[in-house]
Amino acid sequence: xxxxxxxxxxxxxxxxxxxxxxxxxxxxxxxxxxxxxxxxxxxxxxxxxxxxxxxxxxxxxxxxxxxxxxxxxxxxxxxxxxxxx
Numbered sequence: 001x002x003x004x005x006x007x008x009x010x011x012x013x014x015x016x017x018x019x020x021x022x023x024x025x026x027x028x029x030x031x032x033x034x035x036x037x038x039x040x041x042x043x044x045x046x047x048x049x050x051x052x053x054x055x056x057x058x059x060x061x062x063x064x065x066x067x068x069x070x071x072x073x074x075x076x077x078x079x080x081x082x083x084x085x
Contacts, residue, residue: 011027012025012026012027013026013027013051013052013053014026014052014053014054014055015055016055016056016057016064017057018033018057018061018064018078019061020036021035021036021037022034022035022036022042023036024055024057024064026052026053026055026066027052028051028052029046029047029048029049029050029051029052029068029070030044030045030046030048030052031044031045031046031052031055031064031066031076032044033045033078043078043081044081045064045066045076045081045083047074047083048066048068048070048072048074049068049070050068050069050070051068051069052066052067052068052069053067053068053069054066054067061078062077062078062079063075063076063077063078063084064076064078
């Protein structure tokens with residue numbers, strides 16, 4: 001069993017497994033992508049301005065949808081780390 005520490009020290013509000021190597025967690029307005037083996041953050045997706053509520057991984061495993069208390073839904077490329085919409 002591994003314990004992953006959130007950099008913001010906040011509560012983890014949502015999380016989703018990307019694959020066998022990575023997990024996404026949201027505890028504030030950022031999405032942190034962790035390498036499960038090392039326990040370290042390998043990507044940070046920034047763009048929301050309020051607390052994250054939901055994460056959904058699309059079937060292609062490269063696109064992540066997120067919703068936030070800022071009343072937005074964002075679409076992210078996990079490959080480029082860019083917000084696509």
